Amino acid sequence: MSETMKLKRATYHLWTFTISKLIASFGAQVYAFAVSFYILQLTGSATSFATNLICSILPRTLVAPFAGYVADRYSRKTIVITAQIASTLAIGGLLAVSVASGISLVAIYITTAILAVTSTFSGVTFSSSITGLVDEARIQKAMSLNQMSISFAAIGSPAIAGVLYGTVTMPVFLMMYMSASMIAVLLESTMNFKLFARRKEVVEGEPKESMLQSMKAGLSYLRLQPVVMAIIWISLFINFLFGAFMVGYSFILIEKMKMAPEHFGFTEGAFAVGMLLMSIYLSIRKEVKFPLLVGKRGIIGMSLIMSGIAFPLIIAMPYPGMVVYYATLMFSFGLIQIIVNTPMMVMMQKMIDDDYKGRVFSILETMAMALMPLGMVLYGFLYDVLPAQWILIVSSLLLIGVVLVLARPSVVRMAHPELDKTKILKTKMVQEQ
Structure with a gap:
């Protein structure tokens, strides 16, 4: 691929990456807002609310080292897309439970934990892929656009979530989040994670490192x-x-x-x-x-x-x-x-x-x-x-x-x-x- 074509492709990545992160950040924050309100309305218990927070923080802490090993060992594009599909399926599972028998606290806790795991794999892998997606001269631009998408979500999501929470049912909420997650999957599938990557090629017959050796x-x-x-x-x-x-x-x-x-x-x-x-x-x-x-x-x-x-x-x-x-x-x-x-x-x-x-x-x-x-x-x-x-x-x-x-x-x-x-x-x- 010529240098001009690579730069054009990098420009496409800049905006695809930003839109994908914006959708993911909006979806995650709107979901967190809705679930927090739902738990407090359902139970009125600070303990139940704190349990949901622990279900978000603890899995991230436990799986982050494995996410780093996987991101360095396997195809980063496959990891990002798989993580996003898993998020979509987790929301789909909660939606199915809510339609069949109503949302339970256990179902919310399990979904929150799964989303924490998938977002860790996706986040670590995306952070590791920036230099493969865009040219060196625009790394700061890519990082700034990533922060912009998070800031937009932080400003807009509480207002949007507040309006939606008062007007639509929880299953409709989940369907909207699921649709947004599917759009993110489609966008990520069009990206070339190896465009500027400088990773070593795996040599056939070379002994593979174990996870522990890799972490060491x-x-x-x-x-x-x-x-x-x-x-x-x-x-x-x-x-x-x-x-x-x-x-x-x-x-x-x-x-x-x-x-x-x-x-x-x-x-x-x-x-x-x-x-x-x-x-x-x-x-x-x-x-x-x-x-x-x-x-x-x-x-x-x-x-x-x-x-x-x-x-x-x-x-x-x-x-x-x-x-x-x-x-x-x-x-x-x-x-x-x-x-x-x-x-x-x-x-x-x-x-x-x-x-x-x-x-x-x-x-x-x-x-x-x-x-x-x-x-x-x-x-x-x-x-x-x-x-x-x-x-x-x-x-x-x-x-x-x-x-x-x-x-x-x-x-x-x-x-x-x-x-x-x-x-x-x-x-x-x-x-x-």
């Missing part, structure tokens, strides 16, 4: 990539320490500040709008030159925003000013999160060998998913026994300390050796003047 090889590869290891450790600490934000934000605004639900929704919407605008900006601008340096500064900014949530607890604010303050804070948080995530993911896409991407991304997902519930449980306990403002301030200071240590100047220079050249050039220019 992935860990050994990571040990030889100090910059990637630093990014993974930073991600782990962010996921753990941001439990202070994830638990504390709702607790402070709803319980402490007595904010009305519509105003609370407005502040959360500001976060999604910030993400969307920054994703659009990054999709049209040149690639970020020093992503680890930008990410380091961005995480410090996110830490300061996290401590800023405590400000109205220390100094009283009028109610309208408080709503505007938190909306501005969340909008800024959405902007900075994309500034941190997208360039860092682009850098990892370029640094990690195609043959190891599945295992590296699955290790990242496993460890992040494992620490997230732990952080939320710990901070849930801390918010019950300690002043909220000090939890947020101490957590933000810890996060700043972690980033300054793990992304210290020597690590940043290792990731971006050209920084030294830029400094030497600037010094020469100053001396000449």
